[in-house]
Amino acid sequence: VTALFAESALLPEGWARDVRVSIGPDGDIAGIDTGAEPGEAERLAGPILPGMPNLHSHAFQRAMAGLTECSSGTGEDFWSWRQAMYRFLAVLQPEHIRAIAAQLYLEMVKAGYTAVGEFHYLHHDRDGAPYADRASTSLALIEAAQEVGIGLTLLPTLYQANGFDGVPPEAGQRRFIDTVDGILRLIEQLRQRTGADPQLRIGLALHSLRAVPADALAEAVAGLRTMDASAPIHIHVAEQLREVEECVAWSGQRPVAWLLDHAPVDETWCLVHATHMDESETTRLAAARAVAGLCPTTEANLGDGFFPLLQFLAAGGRWGIGSDSHVSVNPIEELRWLEYGRRLRLRRRAVSTGGRPGSTGCALWHGAVEGGRQALARPVGRLATGSRADLVVLNTEAPTLYGKVEDALLDSFIFAGSPALVRDVMIGGRWVVRQGRHAAQERIDAAFRGTLDQILRT
Numbered sequence: 191v192t193a194l195f196a197e198s199a200l201l202p203e204g205w206a207r208d209v210r211v212s213i214g215p216d217g218d219i220a221g222i223d224t225g226a227e228p229g230e231a232e233r234l235a236g237p238i239l240p241g242m243p244n245l246h247s248h249a250f251q252r253a254m255a256g257l258t259e260c261s262s263g264t265g266e267d268f269w270s271w272r273q274a275m276y277r278f279l280a281v282l283q284p285e286h287i288r289a290i291a292a293q294l295y296l297e298m299v300k301a302g303y304t305a306v307g308e309f310h311y312l313h314h315d316r317d318g319a320p321y322a323d324r325a326s327t328s329l330a331l332i333e334a335a336q337e338v339g340i341g342l343t344l345l346p347t348l349y350q351a352n353g354f355d356g357v358p359p360e361a362g363q364r365r366f367i368d369t370v371d372g373i374l375r376l377i378e379q380l381r382q383r384t385g386a387d388p389q390l391r392i393g394l395a396l397h398s399l400r401a402v403p404a405d406a407l408a409e410a411v412a413g414l415r416t417m418d419a420s421a422p423i424h425i426h427v428a429e430q431l432r433e434v435e436e437c438v439a440w441s442g443q444r445p446v447a448w449l450l451d452h453a454p455v456d457e458t459w460c461l462v463h464a465t466h467m468d469e470s471e472t473t474r475l476a477a478a479r480a481v482a483g484l485c486p487t488t489e490a491n492l493g494d495g496f497f498p499l500l501q502f503l504a505a506g507g508r509w510g511i512g513s514d515s516h517v518s519v520n521p522i523e524e525l526r527w528l529e530y531g532r533r534l535r536l537r538r539r540a541v542s543t544g545g546r547p548g549s550t551g552c553a554l555w556h557g558a559v560e561g562g563r564q565a566l567a568r569p570v571g572r573l574a575t576g577s578r579a580d581l582v583v584l585n586t587e588a589p590t591l592y593g594k595v596e597d598a599l600l601d602s603f604i605f606a607g608s609p610a611l612v613r614d615v616m617i618g619g620r621w622v623v624r625q626g627r628h629a630a631q632e633r634i635d636a637a638f639r640g641t642l643d644q645i646l647r648t
């Protein structure tokens with residue numbers, strides 16, 4: 191058992207002083223004492239927060255972030271971005287995916303993300319044929335996460351159609367397409383090949399109601415449940431108004447309402463981009479105890495719309511954050527923009543507190559770690575006995591944080607932040623970042639540059 195000592199720590203019940211964290215050989219927190227003596231424990235250089243789960247990632251998109259910001263003069267939107275994304279991924283091979291993911295995960299851990307959910311649909315070779323090893327791209331992501339030391343919830347994704355009512359896929363989607371059986375077999379294989387690893391969980395994603403016909407959705411969910419009763423299930427649900435209209439035309443219902451009526455949505459589910467909901471969908475989703483997966487910087491970048499946060503919070507809804515397309519890889523930016531979007535719209539402040547007294551930063555960090563924990567279906571996001579020892583040490587030498595404690599510290603971190611506020615990061619009881627550096631940084635950087643040299647040329 192190793193032990194850490196922090197003068198200040200954000201526990202699930204709030205800030206505590208003189209905190210001793212004992213960590214077992216399995217990387218779980220074995221005990222937490224407050225008002226403790228440091229004794230022989232390692233004294234940490236600053237206050238600690240639970241590491242942030244990143245509940246939604248498409249790793250390969252990191253390498254195209256910033257490359258889709260030009261206008262063709264004919265009107266850019268989500269759908270034209272999607273075509274650019276299809277053109278970009280057409281050259282990627284498993285070794286590229288591995289290098290891009292490792293670089294991305296490295297950036298994540300340095301920013302304070304300690305676990306990630308990979309919504310993974312890039313399964314097949316460039317012509318759509320399965321790789322000789324059907325798990326090639328999934329294993330590339332698992333290896334990248336292991337190299338960096340970030341916790342991973344891998345969500346192999348079912349994708350079959352290019353629109354409601356089974357519109358056949360287009361050429362740009364062929365690398366995604368699988369049968370229900372194919373995806374379930376991939377999940378089974380990954381479960382067997384990776385064994386019981388406390389840093390890894392395998393779940394399932396359904397790409398969207400656009401891409402997964404109703405019967406396939408039901409079959410996939412039932413099939414997953416025969417393997418794992420509590421595995422997480424993620425779905426993109428109501429991101430764009432066009433898909434809401436198409437869903438209504440197809441079924442007479444809006445997407446979230448349709449899903450709540452036709453799928454066993456409960457706390458194992460995460461609805462990503464449940465952006466467009468009416469009042470009844472919002473309260474029903476909160477009552478279902480599923481997590482709303484919010485990706486504020488990507489949703490802004492793609493022009494999605496506003497999630498009804500205030501109403502969802504008032505209904506007791508659970509939520510977490512994801513960096514999705516990775517135009518930003520920083521939890522403070524997701525949290526800040528979640529709040530700022532509402533401030534701009536409502537002309538009010540401290541919106542994410544839901545009107546309760548207390549720090550906005552604290553409400554944001556707490557909400558996102560709890561929702562992330564649930565969505566990733568791993569014991570993360572809490573400095574508490576039985577949770578993974580995933581923690582972030584803040585750099586109180588930085589001018590932004592100097593002299594600040596507790597709520598003022600967290601509010602400064604989130605709202606007045608600049609780079610280099612995260613000093614050290616521990617994941618599963620292992621130091622992954624020390625004084626802002628990762629041990630494998632040079633190797634990971636070199637592989638990433640080699641990959642970019644190849645793919646940007648083609």
Ligand code: NGQ
Pocket residue numbers: 248272398426429463488492514515
């Ligand atoms: C994705 N990304 O699968 O990468 C999607 C776009 C789609 C986001 N929604 C493609 N941010 O939804 O069809």
Ligand code: ZN
Pocket residue numbers: 246248309426462514
């Ligand atoms: Zn997504």
